[in-house]
Amino acid sequence: MITKKQMQDLARKHGTPLFIVDHDEIRRNYAQFKKHLPRVQAYYAVKAEPMPEIVKTLYKAGASFDVASMPEFMIVHENIKGMQNKKRLDWIWDKIIYANPIKPIETLKELDQYRPLVTYDNLEEVKKIKKYAPHAGLCLRIRVPNTGAVVELSSKFGAAPGEAVDLILAAARMGLGVEGLSFHVGSQTTNFENFVQAINIAADIFKEANDRGYTRMNVLDIGGGFPAPYDSSVKPFEVLAKRINAELDRLFPKNIEILAEPGRFMIATAGTSVVRINGKTVRDGKTCYYVNDGVYHTYSGIIFDHQHCHLFPFRKGKKEEICGVFGPTCDALDVISMSENLPADLELGELLYSTNMGAYSHASSTWFNGFPPAKVVHINK
Numbered sequence: 001m002i003t004k005k006q007m008q009d010l011a012r013k014h015g016t017p018l019f020i021v022d023h024d025e026i027r028r029n030y031a032q033f034k035k036h037l038p039r040v041q042a043y044y045a046v047k048a049e050p051m052p053e054i055v056k057t058l059y060k061a062g063a064s065f066d067v068a069s070m071p072e073f074m075i076v077h078e079n080i081k082g083m084q085n086k087k088r089l090d091w092i093w094d095k096i097i098y099a100n101p102i103k104p105i106e107t108l109k110e111l112d113q114y115r116p117l118v119t120y121d122n123l124e125e126v127k128k129i130k131k132y133a134p135h136a137g138l139c140l141r142i143r144v145p146n147t148g149a150v151v152e153l154s155s156k157f158g159a160a161p162g163e164a165v166d167l168i169l170a171a172a173r174m175g176l177g178v179e180g181l182s183f184h185v186g187s188q189t190t191n192f193e194n195f196v197q198a199i200n201i202a203a204d205i206f207k208e209a210n211d212r213g214y215t216r217m218n219v220l221d222i223g224g225g226f227p228a229p230y231d232s233s234v235k236p237f238e239v240l241a242k243r244i245n246a247e248l249d250r251l252f253p254k255n256i257e258i259l260a261e262p263g264r265f266m267i268a269t270a271g272t273s274v275v276r277i278n279g280k281t282v283r284d285g286k287t288c289y290y291v292n293d294g295v296y297h298t299y300s301g302i303i304f305d306h307q308h309c310h311l312f313p314f315r316k317g318k319k320e321e322i323c324g325v326f327g328p329t330c331d332a333l334d335v336i337s338m339s340e341n342l343p344a345d346l347e348l349g350e351l352l353y354s355t356n357m358g359a360y361s362h363a364s365s366t367w368f369n370g371f372p373p374a375k376v377v378h379i380n381k
C-alpha cells in the first residue's frame with residue numbers, strides 16, 4: 001500500500017492535482033478475485049479506468065476484458081496486435097466480451113472482422129447484428145434485481161426474464177449463435193442477495209431454453225457489481241464469493257463457462273488522489289477549503305456514482321472540525337464534501353489526499369472551466 005511519505009514525494013516531484021495508480025494493488029485485486037472465485041473468468045470492465053497501462057498490467061496477469069466501445073476494444077487489442085491471425089482471433093473470442101447491449105452500426109461493421117462475443121437485449125439489436133456483424137457470438141443480457149446497489153443499472157438494459165427465451169430463439173432463427181446469458185446486479189452491490197437471485201433467474205432461463213429445444217448455451221456472465229471496500233460496512237469479498245460459488249455449483253454444471261465483469265473491484269483501491277489547498281475561508285461559521293481537484297475531475301464519482309470521497313490531511317492540526325471542501329471550478333455544484341473532519345488550521349499550499357479513488361474517477365474527468373484532468377503517475381508497474 002502506498003505510504004503518506006510516497007504520496008508527498010510524488011506530489012513534490014509531479015505537482016498536484018495528482019492521481020497515483022499502484023499496479024501492485026491491481027495485481028493483488030486480480031489475484032484475490034481469482035483465488036476466491038476459482039471457477040470465474042475475470043473480464044476487467046475497462047470503463048472503470050481505461051488507461052492503457054492498467055489494461056497492460058491486467059493483460060500480463062492473465063485477465064480477460066469487458067469493453068463497451070470501439071476505442072475500449074482497441075486499447076485491449078493493442079496488446080495482441082502482433083499475434084498471428086488465428087491465435088489473435090481465438091484470444092479475442094476467449095478473452096473479450098463487447099458488453100454494451102446497444103451498438104452503433106459503424107461499430108458492428110468494424111467489430112465483425114474480430115468475431116467477438118457481444119451482448120444484446122432486444123430484437124432490433126438482433127436484426128442489426130445479423131446485418132452488420134453476422135460473425136459475432138451473442139450473449140443475452142437479462143434484467144435482474146438491483147436492490148440496494150449504489151449504482152442501479154437495470155432500468156436501462158436487460159431483457160425481462162419472461163421474454164428471454166423468445167429472444168434467444170429469434171436470434172437462432174436468424175442463424176446467429178446465442179452462447180449464453182449475462183446480467184448486472186448494479187454497481188457497488190453490498191446486498192449479496194442480488195447475485196443469488198440473478199444466478200437463480202439465469203438458471204431458470206437456461207432450463208426453459210433447453211426445454212424449448214435450444215441446447216447450445218454454455219456461458220453465464222455474472223457481470224460486475226463486486227463492491228470495493230470503501231468503508232467497514234462492506235462485507236469481505238470472501239463472504240460474497242462463498243455465496244456465489246455455492247449457487248453456481250448448485251445450479252450450473254461444470255461444462256458451463258462462468259464469466260464476470262468486475263470493474264470497480266479491480267481498480268478502486270489502486271487509485272489515490274492528492275490535492276492542494278488553494279483557498280480558505282469561513283462560511284456560516286464553517287471552515288471551507290478550496291482545493292485544485294473536484295467533481296468535474298477526479299471526484300466525478302460523487303456526481304455520477306453517489307460516491308462519498310473522504311479527504312485526509314498529512315499532518316495533525318491543533319483541532320479537528322467539520323469543514324467544507326470545494327473543487328476549483330466556478331460551479332456551485334463543485335463540492336467534494338460539506339462535512340469532512342479536518343484540522344481547521346491547514347494553510348494554503350498544504351496537501352490533502354483521498355484513497356480508494358481508482359474507479360470511475362479519472363475516467364470521467366473533464367476539462368471544465370479550463371482545468372485539465374489530474375496528472376497521472378503509475379507506481380510499481
Ligand SMILES: Cc1ncc(COP(=O)(O)O)c(C=O)c1O
Binds near residue numbers: 066153184188226
Ligand atoms: C455491462 C457492464 N459490465 C460491467 C460493469 C462494471 O461494473 P462494476 O464496476 O460495478 O464492477 C458495468 C458498469 O457499469 C457495466 O455496465
